[in-house]
Amino acid sequence: xxxSTLDRFSxxxxxxxxxxxxxxxxxxxxDNRLYPQTMRNGSAHIDIExxxxxxxxxxxxxxxxxxxxxxxxxxxxxxEPVSLSGHELPPPVMILPIIWSRxxxxxxxxxxxxxxxxMLLWNKxxxxxxxxDDHTLAxxxxxxxxxxxxxxxxxxxxxxxxxxxTVPIGLMLVNETERIVVANxxxxxxxxxxxxxxxxxxxxxxxxxxxKILDYVRAGRTVQSSFISPNGVNFIANGQSTDxxxxxxxxxxxxxxxxxxxxxxxxxxxxRTPLTxxxxxxxxxxxxxxxxxxxxxxxxxxxxxxxxxxxxxRMYRMIDETLNLSRIHVGKELExxxxxxxxxxxxxxxxxxxxxxxxxxNLVVEMPEHLVMEGDRGKIxxxxxxxxxxAAKYADPGTTITLSLVPKNGSVAISVRDExxxxxxxxxxxxxxxxxxxxxxxxxxxxxxxxxxxxxRRVTEAHGGRMDIESELGVGSxxxxxxxxxxxxTSS
Ligand code: ADP
Numbered sequence: 001x002x003x004s005t006l007d008r009f010s011x012x013x014x015x016x017x018x019x020x021x022x023x024x025x026x027x028x029x030x031d032n033r034l035y036p037q038t039m040r041n042g043s044a045h046i047d048i049e050x051x052x053x054x055x056x057x058x059x060x061x062x063x064x065x066x067x068x069x070x071x072x073x074x075x076x077x078x079x080e081p082v083s084l085s086g087h088e089l090p091p092p093v094m095i096l097p098i099i100w101s102r103x104x105x106x107x108x109x110x111x112x113x114x115x116x117x118x119m120l121l122w123n124k125x126x127x128x129x130x131x132x133d134d135h136t137l138a139x140x141x142x143x144x145x146x147x148x149x150x151x152x153x154x155x156x157x158x159x160x161x162x163x164x165x166t167v168p169i170g171l172m173l174v175n176e177t178e179r180i181v182v183a184n185x186x187x188x189x190x191x192x193x194x195x196x197x198x199x200x201x202x203x204x205x206x207x208x209x210x211x212k213i214l215d216y217v218r219a220g221r222t223v224q225s226s227f228i229s230p231n232g233v234n235f236i237a238n239g240q241s242t243d244x245x246x247x248x249x250x251x252x253x254x255x256x257x258x259x260x261x262x263x264x265x266x267x268x269x270x271x272r273t274p275l276t277x278x279x280x281x282x283x284x285x286x287x288x289x290x291x292x293x294x295x296x297x298x299x300x301x302x303x304x305x306x307x308x309x310x311x312x313x314r315m316y317r318m319i320d321e322t323l324n325l326s327r328i329h330v331g332k333e334l335e336x337x338x339x340x341x342x343x344x345x346x347x348x349x350x351x352x353x354x355x356x357x358x359x360x361x362n363l364v365v366e367m368p369e370h371l372v373m374e375g376d377r378g379k380i381x382x383x384x385x386x387x388x389x390x391a392a393k394y395a396d397p398g399t400t401i402t403l404s405l406v407p408k409n410g411s412v413a414i415s416v417r418d419e420x421x422x423x424x425x426x427x428x429x430x431x432x433x434x435x436x437x438x439x440x441x442x443x444x445x446x447x448x449x450x451x452x453x454x455x456x457r458r459v460t461e462a463h464g465g466r467m468d469i470e471s472e473l474g475v476g477s478x479x480x481x482x483x484x485x486x487x488x489x490t491s492s
Pocket of ligand 1: 277390391394418420421422423431432437438439440442443449450451452453454477
């Protein structure tokens with residue numbers, strides 16, 4: 001702990017109270033021991049690193065003074081020298097509790113009050129006892145010491161939060177009033193919340209599953225229950241109570257993942273299409289090289305190689321998307337590689353890549369000639385790609401698919417309209433929010449495992465944008481991602 005503030009504070013106390021020695025200890029709620037934070041005897045600083053923490057169960061004179069001071073919130077005075085970890089403290093020795101208290105913030109809440117440490121003052125200058133004024137002064141100073149100690153404890157708490165943040169499983173600390181005290185990044189993504197600290201569990205709970213776990217833990221039962229996050233991902237949640245009646249909730253990825261096999265199958269299937277195109281093109285190039293090269297072959301080769309590169313970049317994106325989906329699955333945030341790019345170029349690239357998928361539909365594209373925006377180019381391409389692929393999948397050949405890009409008020413609305421099977425109204429809210437969700441009407445359609453829209457929504461929201469779906473059964477659907485043109489990093 002950085003104690004230079006406490007060191008300076010203790011010097012000030014010595015001048016005010018006119019004593020020669022001071023010691024400030026913090027009380028650890030975890031093991032009920034006193035940890036020395038600063039100590040000086042006359043002009044000499046005592047090396048606190050060499051001092052052991054004080055256990056109040058110890059049978060030393062000092063431990064019993066400390067115990068009484070803290071438990072009865074009273075000053076103790078020793079008229080004889082007090083021995084502390086091998087140091088003789090010359091009398092008189094005043095031992096006073098450091099109490100931290102806070103007025104209620106909310107209605108119905110009690111004033112918070114807890115002992116956070118102990119202050120010792122010894123060897124009053126020019127006198128052999130502390131008088132009433134010294135006690136009053138010491139009280140005021142101990143309230144200041146409380147603020148300093150709590151501030152230092154909070155700094156340590158931030159370190160705990162930093163450690164929490166790096167853990168890939170979701171962790172939350174919940175207090176007695178069911179309020180979240182700390183939550184890490186993974187728990188925010190699992191629960192689909194941008195912030196959790198300070199919220200009540202009931203505010204963010206999904207189908208009361210977490211409240212149930214809290215009830216179980218309070219009833220003294222160890223629980224491990226299967227839990228479905230708002231994103232539809234299976235998690236195992238554990239609850240454990242702490243010594244001070246708080247509850248730690250931990251979520252980890254469910255070991256049983258029915259989607260995994262299906263996902264691998266789907267990805268392999270999807271990767272085969274561009275790979276077949278690449279293979280075919282390379283074979284043609286090979287054949288050209290095998291014979292005598294004719295005039296114009298250079299151009300042809302260029303074209304074939306160009307197609308290969310395009311399909312390779314499509315494969316790259318598909319692999320990237322799969323990797324990102326698995327990151328989301330374990331509760332990690334999406335990482336964006338933000339840069340400035342021309343959205344129209346990017347869309348042209350998707351249209352070329354998807355030629356084989358879209359050639360049986362009547363494709364209408366409405367967009368400006370150039371539109372520069374900031375964002376993760378590859379991921380924004382995935383948005384357009386997913387919307388177009390779905391339109392082609394869920395609308396009959398021969399119908400019209402309209403892709404439009406409309407810039408407006410610093411944003412761009414990317415929409416794909418189809419004349420397909422449509423989506424029942426009560427399913428609209430679940431698309432892109434629950435992994436694996438498919439509408440009943442789409443289930444007889446080939447392929448599809450209900451992950452593309454989850455990814456699309458995440459990518460849209462990670463860019464500070466919004467995804468909207470309008471649809472009418474049997475008539476068609478419009479999927480829209482509205483994205484800001486200038487990227488502002490979100491803080492979570
Ligand atoms: P999938 O791989 O199943 O298509 P998505 O996440 O892309 O997964 O979509 C989730 C579900 O949303 C689909 O299974 C389908 O039920 C519905 N859906 C998505 N796009 C459309 C669309 N254009 N028309 C009708 N239903 C759609």
